Structures are given as structure tokens and as C-alpha cells.
Amino acid sequence: HRTELYDPPPPGCWPIVYSPDYNITFMGLEKLHPFDAGKWGKVINFLKEEKLIADDLIVQAREATDEDLLVVHTRRYLNKLKWSFVVATITEIPPVAFLPNFVVQRKVLKPLRTQTGGTIMAGKLAVDRGWAINVGGGFHHCSSDKGGGFCAYADITLAIKFLFERVQGVSRATIIDLDAHQGNGHERDFMDDPRVYIMDAYNRYIYPGDGFAKRAIKRKVELEWGTEDTEYLQKVHTHVEGALNEFKPDIVVYNAGTDILDGDPLGGLAISPQGIVKRDELVFRAARSRGVPVLMVTSGGYQKRTARIIADSILNLHSLGLLGTGQAACALGSPSLDQMVRDSAKDFSNLSLQ
Numbered sequence: 001h002r003t004e005l006y007d008p009p010p011p012g013c014w015p016i017v018y019s020p021d022y023n024i025t026f027m028g029l030e031k032l033h034p035f036d037a038g039k040w041g042k043v044i045n046f047l048k049e050e051k052l053i054a055d056d057l058i059v060q061a062r063e064a065t066d067e068d069l070l071v072v073h074t075r076r077y078l079n080k081l082k083w084s085f086v087v088a089t090i091t092e093i094p095p096v097a098f099l100p101n102f103v104v105q106r107k108v109l110k111p112l113r114t115q116t117g118g119t120i121m122a123g124k125l126a127v128d129r130g131w132a133i134n135v136g137g138g139f140h141h142c143s144s145d146k147g148g149g150f151c152a153y154a155d156i157t158l159a160i161k162f163l164f165e166r167v168q169g170v171s172r173a174t175i176i177d178l179d180a181h182q183g184n185g186h187e188r189d190f191m192d193d194p195r196v197y198i199m200d201a202y203n204r205y206i207y208p209g210d211g212f213a214k215r216a217i218k219r220k221v222e223l224e225w226g227t228e229d230t231e232y233l234q235k236v237h238t239h240v241e242g243a244l245n246e247f248k249p250d251i252v253v254y255n256a257g258t259d260i261l262d263g264d265p266l267g268g269l270a271i272s273p274q275g276i277v278k279r280d281e282l283v284f285r286a287a288r289s290r291g292v293p294v295l296m297v298t299s300g301g302y303q304k305r306t307a308r309i310i311a312d313s314i315l316n317l318h319s320l321g322l323l324g325t326g327q328a329a330c331a332l333g334s335p336s337l338d339q340m341v342r343d344s345a346k347d348f349s350n351l352s353l354q
Contacts, residue, residue, distance in 0.1 A: 003068055005120045006166065009059040015125040015132035016053060016314075017118040018044050019061040022136045026107040039307040040115075040136045040298070046311035052318060059125065061118030061134070063110060064153065068120065071165070072157045072189065077145045081109060081152060090147035109152060112139070116155040119297055123159035126251060126295040127167055131288070131323055133314065138255045138299025140183035141208060149181065149207060150300075156253055157189040159295065160196065163251060171195055174249035174292075176240060176283055179257025179299045180267030181206060184213035191216045197247040199239055203227075203268045219243050225268050229275035232260070236279055240286045252287045252294045256280055258301030258309055266302055273309045280313040284322040 009015075024037035036042075047053045069078060080086045084104045088097035096104055115136035125132035139151030147153075156175060163170040175190075177183035177200040187210070190196040201221035214220065221239050223232070244252075258276055259267035271279070280296070287294040298310055317323050 015129045017059045017122045018135040021114040042307035063114045064117035074145045116153040119155035119159045126293040133296045138297035143185040143188040156186045170250040172249045177255040180259040184210035187213035187216035199243040226270045254296045257299035258306045277313045
């Protein structure tokens with residue numbers, strides 16, 4: 001069947017996907033979770049302040065329908081979300097259990113469905129334009145029949161399955177998951193799928209500790225408590241390059257969680273804001289230099305300063321020419337081969353890792 005999520009966006013827009021519907025606000029209950037439930041809108045506001053984007057230049061995300069979700073999810077799982085206590089468990093906001101489900105659908109699940117639609121849209125945009133960023137999404141603990149860890153829909157699995165089924169020439173995908181937590185949802189979904197290569201770098205001691213799902217990881221980077229910039233960036237660089245040399249994908253899905261930030265109550269790592277910006281740059285450089293489209297989702301990140309860091313990272317990618325050259329590139333496709341060769345020639349040895 002045809003989906004509206006693949007309707008072409010207006011020409012001249014950036015492949016940055018967002019909707020005000022991403023943000024979760026209801027009666028202050030969102031404050032009971034360490035997650036900043038308005039971070040997505042804040043990222044967009046910072047990018048507007050810096051004059052990188054304007055409302056009419058970004059792609060408006062649309063909510064994924066049941067029909068879209070059933071490309072991956074079981075009907076049984078979607079029916080379970082009609083129970084408020086199930087959603088309370090998945091989102092880790094206990095009082096949600098006592099709300100009528102129509103409120104939960106509108107105030108909690110609709111934002112997550114819209115972010116999921118945004119990731120699916122960004123997958124097609126990335127293939128068309130060379131890159132795309134969904135300012136939300138990255139629900140990597142959710143698989144076809146089980147949610148958890150604030151993740152109610154398997155947007156990464158969905159984006160990849162949509163591309164495999166509906167876009168010619170996309171038959172191999174690499175997931176680079178650099179959230180502080182293991183991405184057990186997409187790992188379970190792609191456990192026996194040779195078309196999908198998973199690299200995952202995470203704090204080995206924290207949630208979810210899913211030993212079964214780890215069997216799907218082709219390149220596993222298990223980090224210690226309090227890992228800092230220098231060691232982290234060297235590992236990311238080595239393993240991202242290794243992953244992309246080992247398996248030639250048609251799309252890279254980059255789960256760019258910011259919960260690796262020093263002081264994050266759940267991540268347990270100690271990466272600086274500059275370290276996060278540099279990390280994103282390494283991933284984009286590796287993908288763009290090989291001419292592989294990259295789809296970035298923002299995933300976990302539980303501190304108030306997170307939104308500023310994500311915005312700074314996008315501004316940095318733009319200033320380095322790793323996003324093509326703005327609207328013209330957005331309308332015309334990927335940057336020139338010359339540009340990509342120039343980007344990749346800036347050697348890793350020149351990077352200041354301190």
C-alpha cells in the first residue's frame with residue numbers, strides 16, 4: 001500500500017524533520033521522568049535563532065498510522081497500548097496508569113507516533129538528499145512486540161523496513177547506535193537479518209543489559225562507567241570506520257543519543273558537549289566520504305542542556321559542509337563528489353580530541 005509518509009516535501013526545504021506535536025506536555029506529569037519532554041522544540045528554536053532554518057524550510061512530520069506501524073508491529077502489541085498501565089510501564093511515568101486511555105493516546109502516544117512518522121519520512125529523505133535529521137525519534141528499546149525505556153514504537157526498524165520494501169536500490173542498512181544504552185529493540189528485530197549490520201557502543205552496566213539482543217550486534221563496543229572524551233572518540237572513530245569498511249550499506253541510520261553527556265543521571269558516561277559535537281562529526285564524515293546516505297535520530301538525552309548541544313552539533317555539521325550546502329543541496333540532492341573528497345581528506349589526525 002502507499003503511505004503518505006513518502007509524499008515528496010516542498011522543494012527548497014531542508015531534510016530536517018520535526019513537528020510541534022513531538023513535545024509531550026500534560027499537567028506537569030512529564031516532569032516525573034528525567035527526560036526533558038520538550039527538548040525537540042528547543043532544538044528547533046536554537047536552530048531558528050542561529051538563522052539556520054525557518055518553519056517553512058523544515059519538513060513537517062506526520063503521525064504514523066496503524067497501517068504504517070503494522071509494517072513492523074504486531075496487532076497484539078498495538079492493542080496493548082490501549083491499556084494506560086502498559087504505557088505507564090513503557091514510558092516510566094507511573095501516574096499515566098491512572099489516566100483514561102484517550103488522554104494517554106493524545107498526550108503521550110500521539111507525540112511518539114508523530115516522531116515515528118518523522119523517522120520513516122527522514123529515511124526516504126536521506127536516500128533522496130544524501131542526509132536527513134529527525135529532530136526526534138531513536139526509540140531503540142522498542143521491538144515489534146515489546147516496548148520499554150520510554151520507547152513505544154520501533155521507529156528505527158520501521159524506517160529500515162519501509163526503505164527495504166518501498167525504495168529501489170536500498171537493500172542493506174547499517175545502524176550506528178551511539179546512545180549510552182544498548183539498542184536492544186532494533187537488535188531483536190534484525191537478529192537474523194543479514195541485510196542489517198549493527199554497531200552499538202554503550203555503557204555495559206546499565207539498562208537494558210539484554211544478553212539475547214547482544215547476539216545481533218556485529219560490532220560491540222562495551223564502555224566502562226565514566227568513559228571520557230579521548231578514549232570514547234578514538235573508539236567511535238575506529239569502529240565506525242571499521243563497520244563501514246566491513247559492510248557496504250545503502251543507508252546509515254545513526255542513533256545519536258546525547259545521554260553520553262557527563263552528569264546524565266541514566267547514562268553513566270562522562271563525555272563533554274564538545275565531545276558529542278565531535279562524535280556526530282566523525283559519523284557524518286565517515287558516511288558522507290563514502291557517499292552513503294545518513295539518517296540521524298536524536299534518541300536519549302536527559303538533561304536540560306541537551307537541546308543546545310544537539311543544535312550546536314547540527315550547526316557544526318553545517319559549517320563543515322557535511323550537510324551539503326543548505327537549501328540548494330536540499331533541492332538538488334547530495335553535495336558534489338569533489339566536496340565529499342575534500343571533506344574526507346581532512347584527516348582524523350588533525351582532529352583535536354581534547
